Amino acid sequence: MWIMFIQNLLRNRTQVILEFALLLLDCIVMNFAGELLASGISIYQSDWYDNVSGNLSGIMVGGSNPQMLASNALMILGMLAVIVILLLIGICFSLWATISMGARQEGQANALLEAIGYKKRQIQRGTWLQQGILVVASALPAWGIAEAAYALFQKNRTIAQVLEHGHDADAVLHWIQVTVPFVLLLMIWVVIRRVDQKNQKDSLIKRLYRED
Amino acid sequence: MKIEILNLSKTYNQKDYVLRDFSYTFESGHFYAIMGPSGVGKSTLLHILGLLDEKSSGEIRIDGQTLTVQGEEERADMRLLTFGFVFQEFFLNPKLTVLENVMVPLHIHPEYQGKENWDKKRKRAKELLKQFQIDEYENRYPNELSGGEQQRVGIARALANNPEVILADEPTGNLDEKNEENIFSYLKALTEEGKIVIVVSHNETVKNYADFIITLRKE
Ligand SMILES: Nc1ncnc2c1ncn2[C@@H]1O[C@H](COP(=O)(O)OP(=O)(O)OP(=O)(O)O)[C@@H](O)[C@H]1O
Ligand SMILES: [Mg+2]
Numbered sequence: 001m002w003i004m005f006i007q008n009l010l011r012n013r014t015q016v017i018l019e020f021a022l023l024l025l026d027c028i029v030m031n032f033a034g035e036l037l038a039s040g041i042s043i044y045q046s047d048w049y050d051n052v053s054g055n056l057s058g059i060m061v062g063g064s065n066p067q068m069l070a071s072n073a074l075m076i077l078g079m080l081a082v083i084v085i086l087l088l089i090g091i092c093f094s095l096w097a098t099i100s101m102g103a104r105q106e107g108q109a110n111a112l113l114e115a116i117g118y119k120k121r122q123i124q125r126g127t128w129l130q131q132g133i134l135v136v137a138s139a140l141p142a143w144g145i146a147e148a149a150y151a152l153f154q155k156n157r158t159i160a161q162v163l164e165h166g167h168d169a170d171a172v173l174h175w176i177q178v179t180v181p182f183v184l185l186l187m188i189w190v191v192i193r194r195v196d197q198k199n200q201k202d203s204l205i206k207r208l209y210r211e212d
Numbered sequence: 213m214k215i216e217i218l219n220l221s222k223t224y225n226q227k228d229y230v231l232r233d234f235s236y237t238f239e240s241g242h243f244y245a246i247m248g249p250s251g252v253g254k255s256t257l258l259h260i261l262g263l264l265d266e267k268s269s270g271e272i273r274i275d276g277q278t279l280t281v282q283g284e285e286e287r288a289d290m291r292l293l294t295f296g297f298v299f300q301e302f303f304l305n306p307k308l309t310v311l312e313n314v315m316v317p318l319h320i321h322p323e324y325q326g327k328e329n330w331d332k333k334r335k336r337a338k339e340l341l342k343q344f345q346i347d348e349y350e351n352r353y354p355n356e357l358s359g360g361e362q363q364r365v366g367i368a369r370a371l372a373n374n375p376e377v378i379l380a381d382e383p384t385g386n387l388d389e390k391n392e393e394n395i396f397s398y399l400k401a402l403t404e405e406g407k408i409v410i411v412v413s414h415n416e417t418v419k420n421y422a423d424f425i426i427t428l429r430k431e
Binding site: 115 | 262264284285288289290291292293295297299303305307316317320369373
């Protein structure tokens, strides 16, 4: 489903916007999943029975029986792990699709120029910035996972606090610190993509006229 | 100009040979047709001749000089100045208009360098489009053309640089009889200017124009 969905998106005219939405969604959900996992772990590890009913009661279906809560917490952890893995696969795929599509198109155009007699140095094109940002932006959601691991060692400094104490100023700040770079990078990437797409023809022609 | 092929072999997997010990001499002013069943290696031969693919063994001599494993840049220069290639699959750039596609090789051709030659480039491209009756589509994009029209754009592009050797892979595969005759007779006329024309074709009509017919056979 992911594959068909993404392939259709990529063929679409609204490709860029949808790619952006997809990546953004990936980032946010991944981050959120990571946070949930982190809070789940920290809850399970220590004082879960104090917090669990308060914080996760929306998700959990258990009563106040500690034993039941424990098994529910485990179940949630398992579900989260599955979600995280699925999302990782999704991200890898969307990354691959985006990069390989671009690379293939560019590769074809370049091979054609080479066949006509252009030299390699006459057809090079600076996409490193675009590709770099794409890679970094897409790698960032891994932060959520890292955060979960981090939470195992230093529970206090994870965004899990946002979930546990919704109004904690520090925790909110931390959340912003983590989320803002995602969004910023994604925005930059989208702007570059858009400008690039709009100018693709111009830039090809400009390259051809470099010597003029 | 004389292109000698000596014991040319090509294998993609070190086991099965697509071409084995092929020898032939192509000379200026002649029209050559390469024929044979599908998959016999016609395109492969043409790609090697046009320096788009590497031979596995054998020798190619141009005017008596062995074509050694040159640097990429020299090969690029030869592709630009000596060979004009018509691809079986057209390979037009979808982001450029018909006219721009035909102008692509001109941008790096030494004779057309510089802003002052802008008009000269346009003139040359338009001339070719007119020759193949696609001048009315000059501002269209390749995906707005029929297969036959795209093919003619590909031919115009291959001829833009006025190459010594024209290598055409099924140049009339998508054309009706009238256009086919127009293309073949245009290529034939080029041989009268001293060019070498090598055409791969399944089309029997090519026999009316070719001076030599090379038939490749499966081993
Ligand atoms: N890049 C490649 N890797 C492996 N095998 C290849 C490659 N290119 C061509 N071949 C094989 O080499 C053989 C000759 O291919 P070629 O394209 O030269 O045939 P052709 O005579 O031009 O056929 P057609 O008339 O169908 O165009 C085929 O069997 C093909 O599968
Ligand atoms: Mg072929």
